[in-house]
Amino acid sequence: MNIQVIASINEARSDDLQHKTVIVIDVLRATSTILTALAGGCRTLVPVETVSQAKSLQGPGTLLGGERSCKKIPGFDFGNSPLEYTPEAVSGKTLIMTTTNGTRAIHKARKADHVLIGAFLNAGACARKAASLDQEIVLVCSGAQDVFSLEDGLCAGLLVRELLRLSGCDPDTPAAAQSVGDFGLAMLHAYRQVQDCLPETLVSCAGGRRLTKLGFRHDVTYCSQIDVLSLAPVVRAGKLEPEHASALL
Ligand SMILES: O=C(O)[C@H](CS(=O)(=O)O)OP(=O)(O)O
Numbered sequence: 001m002n003i004q005v006i007a008s009i010n011e012a013r014s015d016d017l018q019h020k021t022v023i024v025i026d027v028l029r030a031t032s033t034i035l036t037a038l039a040g041g042c043r044t045l046v047p048v049e050t051v052s053q054a055k056s057l058q059g060p061g062t063l064l065g066g067e068r069s070c071k072k073i074p075g076f077d078f079g080n081s082p083l084e085y086t087p088e089a090v091s092g093k094t095l096i097m098t099t100t101n102g103t104r105a106i107h108k109a110r111k112a113d114h115v116l117i118g119a120f121l122n123a124g125a126c127a128r129k130a131a132s133l134d135q136e137i138v139l140v141c142s143g144a145q146d147v148f149s150l151e152d153g154l155c156a157g158l159l160v161r162e163l164l165r166l167s168g169c170d171p172d173t174p175a176a177a178q179s180v181g182d183f184g185l186a187m188l189h190a191y192r193q194v195q196d197c198l199p200e201t202l203v204s205c206a207g208g209r210r211l212t213k214l215g216f217r218h219d220v221t222y223c224s225q226i227d228v229l230s231l232a233p234v235v236r237a238g239k240l241e242p243e244h245a246s247a248l249l
C-alpha cells in the first residue's frame, strides 16, 4: 500500500491527486465538524471555498455554517464549532459550509478519484474505507493559512498506523517506511509519542491555543476523541451525505 502524507494545502497540487484516494484532515475543526453534522443526521453537506459561494447556494431549507478567523460569519446559522451541530439543529437539513482551511482543502482534492473526510473522531472507519478502495492513498493535512498544523499531522500519523495495519504491514519494518515516506513516518512516530495525552497536546498546539483563547476549549477536547464516530463519508459531486461505515465495509 502506498501512502503519502502532505503537510499543508500549500503543498497539495490538484493535478497530482488524480487517480488517487485522498483523505482530507482538518482536526481543528472543519472535518471534525463535518463528521459531527453528518452523524447528527444532516441530509446533505456542501463544502464551498468562499462566503459568497455559500450565500449564493442559500435557499429555502438550507442552513449556512462556517467561520472566518474562528468566528461565525455574519448572517450564518452556525459557526465552526462541532458542538453547535446537534441532531436537533441539523437533522434532515442541507448545510452549506465554508471554513478557512478545511473546506478549501476539500476543494483542492476535487480531481482525486475519491475524497474522504478524516479526523480523530472517525479514524478507524476512515482508514477501513480508504483501504477498501485499493488505490494509492494521499493524506492531505489542511494546516492553517497554508502552514503545517500539528493536530492534522498527528491525525495523519494515526491514519498511517491504521492503514499499515489493515495492509498487514508491521509499521516498524523497512517495507512500511518505504510505503509511507519520511514525512509519513515522522507523523506516525509523533502520534505514538503523544497518543496517551492527545487532548493536552491538542490544547497546547497553535490551533488549540487560538481556539482556547477564543473560548472554544471544549471543541479542542471534543475533537481529540478517537473512533467515536463510525462514519466514512465520501465527497460525491461536491456534496457529502451520511454513509455509515457499517453499510459500506
Ligand atoms: O475554525 C477553525 O477552527 C479554523 C480557523 S483558523 O483559520 O485555523 O484559525 O478553520 P478550519 O478551516 O477548520 O481550520
Ligand SMILES: [Mg+2]
Pocket: 026, 027, 028, 029, 030, 101, 102, 142, 143, 144, 149, 207
Ligand atoms: Mg484547521
